[in-house]
Amino acid sequence: MLHVTELEKTFYPGTPAEKHALGPVTLTLQDGEFVTLIGGNGAGKSTLFNAIAGEFLPDAGFIELDGQDITFLPEHRRAALIGRLFQDPMKGTAPSMTMEENLTLAYLSAGRGGTLRGKAQRRAFFAAQLERLGLGLETRLKTPVGLLSGGQRQALTLLMATIVPPRLLLLDEHTAALDPATAEKVLALTNEIVREHHLTCMMVTHNIDTALRTGTRTLMLEDGRLVLDLAGEARAGMTVETLLAKFRSSLNNDRILLPGSGAV
Amino acid sequence: MSLLVFSGSVEQGLIYGLVALALLVSYRVLDIADLTVDGSFTLGAGASAMLVLAGHPLLGLLVAPLAGALAGVVTALLQTKCKVAPILAGIITMTALYSINLMVMGGRSNLQLLRTETVFTAVRALLGDSVGPLVLLAAVDVVVCTLLGLFLRTRTGLAVRATGDNPAMVRASSINPAVTTLIGLAIANALVGLAGGLIAQYQQFTEVGGGTGTVVLGLASLIIGEVVTGRSSMPRRLAGAIVGAIVYRLILALALSASVTPQNLKLVSAIIVAAAISAPAIKQRVQLAQKKRKAVREHAARH
Numbered sequence: 430m431l432h433v434t435e436l437e438k439t440f441y442p443g444t445p446a447e448k449h450a451l452g453p454v455t456l457t458l459q460d461g462e463f464v465t466l467i468g469g470n471g472a473g474k475s476t477l478f479n480a481i482a483g484e485f486l487p488d489a490g491f492i493e494l495d496g497q498d499i500t501f502l503p504e505h506r507r508a509a510l511i512g513r514l515f516q517d518p519m520k521g522t523a524p525s526m527t528m529e530e531n532l533t534l535a536y537l538s539a540g541r542g543g544t545l546r547g548k549a550q551r552r553a554f555f556a557a558q559l560e561r562l563g564l565g566l567e568t569r570l571k572t573p574v575g576l577l578s579g580g581q582r583q584a585l586t587l588l589m590a591t592i593v594p595p596r597l598l599l600l601d602e603h604t605a606a607l608d609p610a611t612a613e614k615v616l617a618l619t620n621e622i623v624r625e626h627h628l629t630c631m632m633v634t635h636n637i638d639t640a641l642r643t644g645t646r647t648l649m650l651e652d653g654r655l656v657l658d659l660a661g662e663a664r665a666g667m668t669v670e671t672l673l674a675k676f677r678s679s680l681n682n683d684r685i686l687l688p689g690s691g692a693v
Numbered sequence: 694m695s696l697l698v699f700s701g702s703v704e705q706g707l708i709y710g711l712v713a714l715a716l717l718v719s720y721r722v723l724d725i726a727d728l729t730v731d732g733s734f735t736l737g738a739g740a741s742a743m744l745v746l747a748g749h750p751l752l753g754l755l756v757a758p759l760a761g762a763l764a765g766v767v768t769a770l771l772q773t774k775c776k777v778a779p780i781l782a783g784i785i786t787m788t789a790l791y792s793i794n795l796m797v798m799g800g801r802s803n804l805q806l807l808r809t810e811t812v813f814t815a816v817r818a819l820l821g822d823s824v825g826p827l828v829l830l831a832a833v834d835v836v837v838c839t840l841l842g843l844f845l846r847t848r849t850g851l852a853v854r855a856t857g858d859n860p861a862m863v864r865a866s867s868i869n870p871a872v873t874t875l876i877g878l879a880i881a882n883a884l885v886g887l888a889g890g891l892i893a894q895y896q897q898f899t900e901v902g903g904g905t906g907t908v909v910l911g912l913a914s915l916i917i918g919e920v921v922t923g924r925s926s927m928p929r930r931l932a933g934a935i936v937g938a939i940v941y942r943l944i945l946a947l948a949l950s951a952s953v954t955p956q957n958l959k960l961v962s963a964i965i966v967a968a969a970i971s972a973p974a975i976k977q978r979v980q981l982a983q984k985k986r987k988a989v990r991e992h993a994a995r996h
Contacts, residue, residue: 482865484864503869504864504865505866505867505868505869505870506867508865508866508867508868509867513865515865517861519859519861520859520861520862520865521862521865522859522862523854523855523858523859523862524858524859525854525858526851526854526855526858530851530854531855533848533851534848534851534852534855534868535866537848537851538848538852538866538867538868539867
């Protein structure tokens with residue numbers, strides 16, 4: 430379970446380039462909740478993710494994951510709890526290392542640690558996991574990752590991030606750089622893995638339709654603040670057109686009308 | 694080439710192969726041009742020579758890699774904790790090491806180890822003049838290659854490799870790049886220190902400027918090795934570093950017998966490295982020029 434309390438961040442304070450990027454943001458994700466996050470460019474989506482992942486320290490506020498205060502935990506220590514995927518499929522894997530080496534590293538580095546110590550045991554496990562992707566990668570464990578396509582690499586990164594289920598999965602537009610068919614496949618795979626491991630997950634997307642169809646809850650950020658929080662019936666009744674209209678008015682910096690008490 | 698020159702080249706190749714292995718770790722795996730090497734080579738040599746003079750040649754070969762590792766740690770901390778650019782961090786350590794090496798060598802700029810007991814006099818007495826050093830050095834290289842190969846398969850070893858391969862991935866993972874850089878540079882310079890320690894006892898002589906150009910020499914060996922064995926797998930690359938160093942020594946011996954004077958040897962090394970590293974770029978330019986000429990010809994033929 431993730432608790433974000435009054436989180437705030439301003440970049441380059443006291444300079445002409447000062448940018449209030451985030452907050453105050455207060456947000457709670459229940460165990461197993463799958464949240465989609467939308468908002469215009471510069472709305473603070475990636476900033477929120479980077480703050481949770483520990484890329485920088487916030488100016489104010491707290492972040493709690495599974496009852497543990499991680500606000501000041503170094504980034505690499507948090508990474509043992511949090512799985513991350515980025516838009517760029519090249520960012521998540523080491524190209525000159527083989528698939529097996531990449532998976533081994535991910536498996537042995539994960540927070541709770543893998544229990545399969547033997548190499549042969551691990552190899553069989555990896556092959557079984559890769560087979561589920563349906564990309565024919567299971568026979569190519571010895572292939573350097575650099576030889577895979579972007580979609581294959583992103584699918585592999587997804588597998589690496591979840592091979593030992595993390596407490597929180599952050600997906601930052603992880604299908605945006607893929608062709609439509611591959612994007613669909615990776616998204617379906619994401620859904621499957623999140624459901625199977627009952628993962629708590631946040632996903633940034635620019636596709637409003639995807640945002641409404643995927644997961645259980647949709648948030649919208651504007652100027653670093655949460656302006657919309659849709660779940661349950663309100664979300665089920667929301668159409669792409671209505672949400673798009675809200676999105677447009679948000680981009681025009683018009684005042685947003687929040688539906689019911691779901692707003693933050 | 695006489696048999697004596699040949700076996701001498703192989704022996705030196707086996708020693709400098711350790712430097713090539715070090716550069717495989719720092720330059721190829723970590724993607725850092727680590728110039729500490731020129732200083733840590735002499736550091737290992739000086740420490741080893743002093744312990745030989747004190748009557749502990751074997752201890753000298755244990756202290757030499759430890760001293761080298763320490764130098765690597767300093768360079769790594771400058772890079773990761775003080776944010777000094779990698780090349781500059783190496784230069785700073787290398788410069789500091791010049792003074793430190795003089796201190797280690799008791800303020801003398803060179804040390805003679807003639808008529809003292811070294812590990813090589815010991816193996817010569819044990820196995821004979823001709824094969825003793827070869828057996829010892831081959832054993833050292835096999836052990837070092839095996840240990841390094843096994844290490845690079847562990848979680849920590851894979852993390853070191855990923856650090857050089859994809860820094861963005863490592864930053865977003867649970868690997869601490871400061872730690873992996875430190876481990877990698879410590880291992881690399883430990884190997885260099887060991888090579889320095891061996892060469893001091895092998896040549897029964899060491900001088901404070903003896904490490905100059907070690908980086909270039911190690912790189913030349915590494916690149917030659919990659920041409921010979923390829924870069925397809927880690928065991929091949931490890932073996933390639935040693936093979937490359939031996940081939941490089943043989944080339945130098947040939948150059949010497951073909952009347953290249955010893956003072957020009959470093960120039961020859963530099964040319965080999967510059968040529969080998971720039972070869973792909975030059976090849977590409979030549980191919981592009983050919984393609985252009987062909988296209989122009991075909992275009993002209995059609996009109």
